Amino acid sequence: MSARRTTDPARIRAPRRLRAALLASAAAVGLLAALMPGSASGDVPPPAPGWTLQWSDDFNGPVNTLPSATNWQIDTGHNYPGGPANWGTGEIQNYTANPANLSLDGGGNLRITPLRDGAGNWTSGRIETRRADFKAPAGGTLAIEGRIQMPNVTGTQALGYWPAFWALGAPYRGNYWNWPGIGEFDVMENVNGINSVWGVLHCGVNPGGPCNETQGIGASRACPGATCQSAFHTYRFEWDRSVSPNVLRWYVDGQLYHSVDENRVGAEAWTNMTSHAGYFILLNVAMGGAFPDGVAGHATPVAGTVSGRPMLVDYVAVWTRGGGTDPGPGDPTALHLRSGGTLGPAQSPASTVTLASAGGANHDGAPSNPQVFTASGVNGAYTGGSTQFDLFVDAGTTVANGQQVRVSYDRTGDGSWERTETYHYFATDPVPGYEHYTQARGLKSQTGAHGTMTNGRVRVEVWNAIGNGPSTLGIGNQSRLTVPIG
Template sequence: MVLSLSRRRRALAIAAAVITAVPLAVAATMSANASVPSTPPGWTLQWSDDFNGAANTLPSSSNWIFDLGHGYPGGPGNWGTGEIQNYTNSTNNIKLDGSGNLRITALRDGSGNWTSARIETQRANFRPPAGGKLAIEGRIQMPNVTGNAALGYWPAFWALGQPYRGNYWNWPAIGEFDIMENVNGINSVWGVLHCGVNPGGPCNETNGLGASRACPGASCQSAFHTYRFEWDESVSPKALRWYVDGQQFHSVNQNQFDATTWNNMTGHAGYFLLLNLAMGGAFPNGVAGFGTPTAATVPGHSMVVDYVAVWSAGGGGTTPPTTTTTTPPGGSGWDAFSDMQAESATARNGGTIEAAEGGQAVAQLRNGNSLRFSGTRFGSRTATQFLARVASGAAGGVSGLVEVRLGSPTAAPIGSFAVGNTGGWQSWRTIPANIAGVSGTQDVYVTFTSGQPNAYVSVNWVRFGT
């Protein structure tokens, strides 16, 4: 979905064929809360979320990052696609339904403003083992709305290359796999690959290389269907394949690309997964032939996700079943008493990566952002102090807390310090804070809390002391 503007010209022709040539069929459907399927022989389950939990609660923050607003900080506006909604983490827009499903709901207020939700996995290293295969699968019901009432609805299940985190301007080289896209309530699933350069290149950007088909049996809107993407490095040429309910409808092979394009797309740490329900933008507008949503569009419909799962098979090993997106020093967790570089955090929610003090830092952090350092090793030493290298060019009166939490970004802080303007965004200071004693191995979260919405701190590194 990133910057995929003119590919919607292709969608016009495909959508017209789907509408005129494919009758809607009715078929029996599986239950709405089927479990993640059993792992077949030869495969290993790497990660999954069954969306089990209490009704009206948010999905797990250990699994998911909430994307908020109209774009990544420092990235293209309207998420690069022209979509108009404001993404929130309100349970009005995103929640577990208590029956094993995630519901992402698009709403319109009395002033005509739309809200919805978009989440991405904390983990960003999904890739096949060398010489093996990776499968990404989700069981999803598209918003159950059609015709004029559906104009502007744009549900999607997709993946982006890990280097996009913190850059936001290296698309499409880092790769994008659109596993399921749909617009305007049409009974069709689109699968698209984005790669190379924009415009043009081997992926025909900004269109991408795509295909579509009607959902088997019941329509995409009226029932759950299983959408699957496979990245297969066990064959020659290597292949990417798209499926709906086990039926392949799209594929591309390595021999369609030059070596640089393929390596840029597949040679990095891996991919993170996204689920979102957009409103309006280039794809639905292009298919409709006019701007969407319209006054006839009916709010309140949901994309319903039963599960998301990732498997690997073959090769010399399996993708490590950890949540790391980078390899920390030592290869087996972070040393609590050495500098832990912010830009290399296991996972990051918010901020942008910028140059700092001869290296890099995570800049422009604000209320609700966080850094995660999984498997931080304190050993038998008890840490009683937390130190962070920070800078701030925040305006007068804008400040906030830098907090340390263990195990969860919502756990009670074990220590914190306040920070405001330090003299500029490149004016760095090391600030200590006393903390409750910590030992052993811990998942450390550095969280940022402020009473204002403005960015108030950048972080170069963090470490612990005794």
């Protein structure tokens, strides 16, 4: 599901791709649901030998309730704030948090349902994981898998339906104009009710570039056995750093149908899409846009498109195999803000800490009663990059609160902070719910310089710079810092 796929018919995925599906191989992937494709719901399968479950959601819960707020954030409207219109793809629906569009079905599935009202307006649902650090370990493999039934609609009634299960590079959050360089992995896409799954890589520059944007490097094939629309199938993506060259692979029901290695796209594009903190996962059903329009040969949806056919998602899971916990050469180091004031690997379950009220005073640039998080024993060379962060903050219903962050680097652990960065504060809205405070706010001030760290320390201080009420900071597996040390 391209973040910014053009609506120019000359650059969309052409219908010829329907005839270009790769023959499936008999590759074994090790992690498949134990159920037959058509059965309604099942548990996340246990890890196969050598694999470790990193994150999952089984979508268990009462009927007509929203998916877990700990695991997912809900996208609404026609675009990200300040991002491309119509989500960059030309799709026409309005995404909502209405359970009619987005909810659990009470039987272990997530249900995303496009609906058309009496005036012809479409609504639907789109969610993305709060975590944005899914990444293959150095020398290991990452697998992203979902068991999904596409909307059960075909023919004219399906024109405009565009279900997708995909992942975007973490730096897209808070920027929204750096696609496709940050990378996009489309684990499963489908349009217009065709019995076919598309797997696509987006990278490099737009238009053109090593990934042939805006089309991307993709392949498609029919779903094995039952059609994609009539039954559940397991869609899987792997990012393998255990082989040289590194390779990406796409599967449906355990059958490999697409792969791309780093030599195909070149070192620069590969590095840009793999050397950041990781990826976040998305699920949505769009209506209309460049892809379904291009395949249909005309604008979609049409008068005969039927409303109310949901995509059902049984589970989404992320596994890793092999490799180490240390970043590879040149990779930045990703650290999560954790309970106990530490920085390190993600913790589950998620938790929160309170940022004390600024009490009506102005603490812009000067930490006041901050929450402090520290990592010690940090080693590595400066990569030449910059600090990145994604802090989950919420001021509840408090008006005019502004959170602020300062990041400091002690390169030798001797107590001197050779590099300090203070970012402009982030003014949260008075509506309950997490917002993303990222480095896109820009630096307010900086002192010193980056350099090689030997048994060094990294410190993060977060506080309320302005306002009259407390705020909440999500920690554990939520707020993340990426330092340019590899």
